[in-house]
Amino acid sequence: MEPLEIGGRKLGSRLIMGTGGAANPAVLERALVASGTELTTVAMRRLDAGGAPAVLALLERLGIEALPNTAGCRTAAEAVHTARMAREALGTDLVKLEVVFDERTLLPDPVELLDAAEQLVDDGFTVLPYTNDDPVLAAKLADAGCAAVMPLGAPIGTGLGIRNPHNIEMITASSPVPVVLDAGIGTASEAAQAMELGCAAVLLATAVTRASDPEAMAHAMRLAVEAGHAARGAGRIPRRFWAQASSPVIPGQDGQE
Amino acid sequence: MEVMDVWLNDDRREVPAGTTVAVLMSEHGVPERGVAVAVDGAVVPRASWATVRLVDGTRVEVLTAVQGG
Structure with a gap:
């Protein structure tokens, strides 16, 4: 599998992982290793007294690059501030830009998202925006200088899969930057589908x-992403309405005659 | 000793007047790596911790990376 290029980096794995929701650090570590990921998200939160950044130590030990996100931000101003704090804390120009509209849907706020993306690109960040499955917004984010666009398959944490595959395919068909399917994946077949639709990577x-x-x-998920990527490259057969025999129709005769 | 109040992640702390970011961080056991500090909403780079002095009422924010996303 050829490497994924995002923001000048080359990644051998096309599966970007998140660290949220793991029951404990040991479970997370085994999952990260099994995923084969080379890039994994972390969130920024207030430091509790005596707290240590344990998740960073884990990623460093596993040789996985940290991708800080701006989860929890509702405005461009909040997201820009959180990204700048993440850059200072982690020493990285990478940011997964999240600006959500409300807690119920966690859907991206397109107006605030584009505003924040423009500010962060100007400030030298490598911006990976979590966006809606909207081809127009994806085009505007790429035009603003984002290093990738990351449309959702379904709302965060729902596991509903890719609700609008046609929109995802329209985005991959015209995006000048890599498209990462971010959010909504529930099981392996959906990760494979994202890659078959032309996504460069999957984030889950x-x-x-x-x-x-x-x-x-x-x-x-690792196998699914690899399989979907390979299938996309192999070129699927066209869909047909009626059957087409794959064996000779009459025994002893060549079905192609 | 003259003292003042600053706000550390929204908790009020009484500190000596003229306390620097570096001293505040050290006294609260904030690790050297993996954290970021903002003073009244502006990021203070690590290299400036020792020279940025807090004034009465300053709001100090300390963030770190946690599991998420």
Whole structure:
């Protein structure tokens, strides 16, 4: 599998993981290793007294690059501030930009998102925006200088899969930057579908961390992303309405005659 | 000793007047790596912790990375 290039980085794995929802650090570690990921999200929160950034130590030990997000931000101003804090804390220019409209849907606020993306690109960030499955917004984010666009398959944590595959395919068909399917994946077939639709990578967390066996699901997701990517490259057959025999029609005769 | 109040992640702390960011962080056991500090909403780079002095009523925010996303 050729490497994924995002923001000048080359990643051997096309599965970007999240760390949220894992029952404990040991489960998370086994899942991350099984996923084969090289890039994994972390959130920024207030430091509790005596708290240590344990998740960073884990990622460092596993050789996985941290991708800070701006989860919890509702305005462009909040997201820009959180991104700048993340850059200072982690020493990275990467940011998964999230600006959500409300807690009930966690859907991206397109107006605030685009505003924040423009400010962060100007400030030198490598911006990976979590966006709606809207081809117009995706085009505007790419035009603003984002290093990738990350449309949702379904709302965060729902596991509903890819609700509008045609929109995702319209985005991948015209995007000048890599498209990462972010959020909504519930099981491996949906990760494979994202890749078959032309996505460059898949970002998921809940589907693995809250699975009955996170390590096994992480492994399944790794295989699914690789299989979907390979299938996309192989070129699927056109859909047909009627059957087309794949064996000779009459025994002893060549079906092609 | 002259003292003042600052706000550390919204908790009020009484500190000596003229306390620097570096001293406040050290006294609260904030680790050197993996954290970011903002003073009244502006990021203070690690290299400036020792020179930025707090004044009465300053709001100090300390963030770190946690599991998420």
